[in-house]
Amino acid sequence: MRGHYRILVGMAAGVGKTYRMLEEGRQAQGRDVVIGYLEPHDRPDTAALAEGLEIVPRLRAAHGELELDEMDVDAVIARKPELALVDELAHTNTSSMRNEKRYEDIDEILAAGIDVISTVNVQHLESLNDAIFELTGVRVRETFPDRILDEADEVVLVDLSPEELQDRLRAGKVYSPERAAVALENFFRHENLAALRELVLREVAEDVEARRQPAGLEPLSKQAVGERILALIEPQPKSQRILRRAWRSAQRLDAEIDALWVRSPGYEPTPEEATQLAALRRLASVLGIHFLEEDGDDLVEAVRRVAGERGSTYVFVGTPDERRRVEILRGSLLSRMVRELPGLDIRVVADRTQRETQPQ
Amino acid sequence: MSRLAFWRQRAATAAPGGRRLLVPFTDGELDPVVLEAAIRIAKVWEATLVPAYLMVTPLDFELDAPLQKQVARAMPLLEAVEHAGLRADLAVDARVETGRSATHALQRLWDAERFDRIVVPAPTTRGYGFTPKELQWILMHAPYETLILRPDPELDAHALEVVVG
Numbered sequence: 026m027r028g029h030y031r032i033l034v035g036m037a038a039g040v041g042k043t044y045r046m047l048e049e050g051r052q053a054q055g056r057d058v059v060i061g062y063l064e065p066h067d068r069p070d071t072a073a074l075a076e077g078l079e080i081v082p083r084l085r086a087a088h089g090e091l092e093l094d095e096m097d098v099d100a101v102i103a104r105k106p107e108l109a110l111v112d113e114l115a116h117t118n119t120s121s122m123r124n125e126k127r128y129e130d131i132d133e134i135l136a137a138g139i140d141v142i143s144t145v146n147v148q149h150l151e152s153l154n155d156a157i158f159e160l161t162g163v164r165v166r167e168t169f170p171d172r173i174l175d176e177a178d179e180v181v182l183v184d185l186s187p188e189e190l191q192d193r194l195r196a197g198k199v200y201s202p203e204r205a206a207v208a209l210e211n212f213f214r215h216e217n218l219a220a221l222r223e224l225v226l227r228e229v230a231e232d233v234e235a236r237r238q239p240a241g242l243e244p245l246s247k248q249a250v251g252e253r254i255l256a257l258i259e260p261q262p263k264s265q266r267i268l269r270r271a272w273r274s275a276q277r278l279d280a281e282i283d284a285l286w287v288r289s290p291g292y293e294p295t296p297e298e299a300t301q302l303a304a305l306r307r308l309a310s311v312l313g314i315h316f317l318e319e320d321g322d323d324l325v326e327a328v329r330r331v332a333g334e335r336g337s338t339y340v341f342v343g344t345p346d347e348r349r350r351v352e353i354l355r356g357s358l359l360s361r362m363v364r365e366l367p368g369l370d371i372r373v374v375a376d377r378t379q380r381e382t383q384p385q
Numbered sequence: 386m387s388r389l390a391f392w393r394q395r396a397a398t399a400a401p402g403g404r405r406l407l408v409p410f411t412d413g414e415l416d417p418v419v420l421e422a423a424i425r426i427a428k429v430w431e432a433t434l435v436p437a438y439l440m441v442t443p444l445d446f447e448l449d450a451p452l453q454k455q456v457a458r459a460m461p462l463l464e465a466v467e468h469a470g471l472r473a474d475l476a477v478d479a480r481v482e483t484g485r486s487a488t489h490a491l492q493r494l495w496d497a498e499r500f501d502r503i504v505v506p507a508p509t510t511r512g513y514g515f516t517p518k519e520l521q522w523i524l525m526h527a528p529y530e531t532l533i534l535r536p537d538p539e540l541d542a543h544a545l546e547v548v549v550g
Contacts, residue, residue: 155450158443311456
């Protein structure tokens with residue numbers, strides 16, 4: 026039977042994750058507990074708390090001409106404890122090790138039926154990597170996939186206010202005084218810590234919310250509450266506006282966006298249209314919009330098909346540029362969309378770029 | 386103006402292949418005086434106004450990576466500039482272009498599209514607009530007629546929204 030996995034997550038170094046991990050190890054009375062790997066960070070309080078707990082000897086692993094300490098996974102598994110404490114799950118092992126990342130080592134320990142408590146900082150989460158860079162200007166190289174949190178049995182937040190963490194830094198409880206001074210001027214600035222704290226709180230809250238949903242109901246509930254926008258575009262200037270409007274709405278709705286261009290089968294864009302399409306692709310890319318191209322003679326039919334496949338809930342469309350004769354024969358595009366796309370909200374984006382002065 | 390003359394004029398200005406006036410800007414702001422001047426020039430010249438936000442992408446990212454912070458600054462500004470052009474009854478064809486620097490983004494833009502004239506904002510006292518070095522680069526490399534517009538010193542302190550509401 027697979028071991029129980031508990032992850033202690035914090036906003037930054039120094040909030041007390043390792044300390045909490047050791048405390049929990051000590052409090053697991055009557056259980057066989059070992060330290061699989063500990064990063065004491067030269068913190069006396071942490072080292073003191075580790076005293077008395079059995080430490081599985083580390084492995085000396087070759088790293089070029091150097092030798093570095095790594096967790097000895099095989100030794101931890103051979104020791105067969107009930108609970109292993111393993112610090113810093115996002116750590117990258119030296120190249121001579123079997124696994125590239127420590128979370129892979131942990132996976133082997135769990136598979137051997139051993140419970141694990143581990144620690145990590147939120148900035149290592151893969152999906153937050155870009156956001157962290159934008160918030161702090163620091164590119165985090167050691168990342169771990171989001172599924173690690175999803176698959177853990179418990180994710181526990183170790184929280185500290187930015188002020189308290191800065192106080193700990195100033196008191197030399199996290200880094201040496203020289204290093205702490207530099208850290209306070211850089212990564213550990215108040216605004217950085219506040220943003221990181223917000224991220225970690227949101228992450229853990231989402232994790233809690235996800236655990237509240239019974240697994241079998243999740244796709245249904247997602248379908249019921251999640252919004253997804255389908256923006257219909259053409260190789261024309263007005264489509265830039267449609268994409269920007271869709272993006273703005275997506276910000277409010279927390280929605281994904283697809284941009285769809287439906288072209289007649291075999292149709293080759295003119296050079297001007299090709300230029301417009303390239304510009305739309307660039308804008309879509311910058312806005313994080315998925316760009317789709319579909320062949321089809323019937324726009325409404327193509328939209329119905331794609332909306333069904335993508336789970337769209339909103340359709341953004343520009344003011345239709347229809348000939349009156351087609352409108353009379355086939356009905357207006359908008360009325361067909363309303364009639365033939367039940368369950369989809371339709372929003373018409375005004376075509377102000379083509380607003381014209383009436384001829385005298 | 387006769388109906389036929391109207392449609393001919395409209396075809397000449399708004400149809401594909403009409404004149405295109407590029408107004409690049411960056412850093413989350415476009416000087417209002419420069420915008421007004423660009424609109425006047427586009428009107429007189431019967432050109433499509435192409436406001437282009439140049440987005441600088443850090444080396445760690447793919448060139449077209451979605452950068453939320455920058456996009457959040459760029460989109461409202463682009464909308465505001467587009468509105469200002471539309472209020473002046475201009476055809477507007479806005480762009481966002483990415484590059485490793487503002488000049489790199491500009492180079493990518495005019496490599497991909499044809500323009501007829503460029504209106505470039507000179508630096509403001511608040512640090513917006515192109516730097517002297519960038520302006521020098523534009524003058525040396527722009528394949529089109531280039532106008533460099535200095536902001537009105539008295540209006541320099543005001544933000545774009547003062548003018549475009």
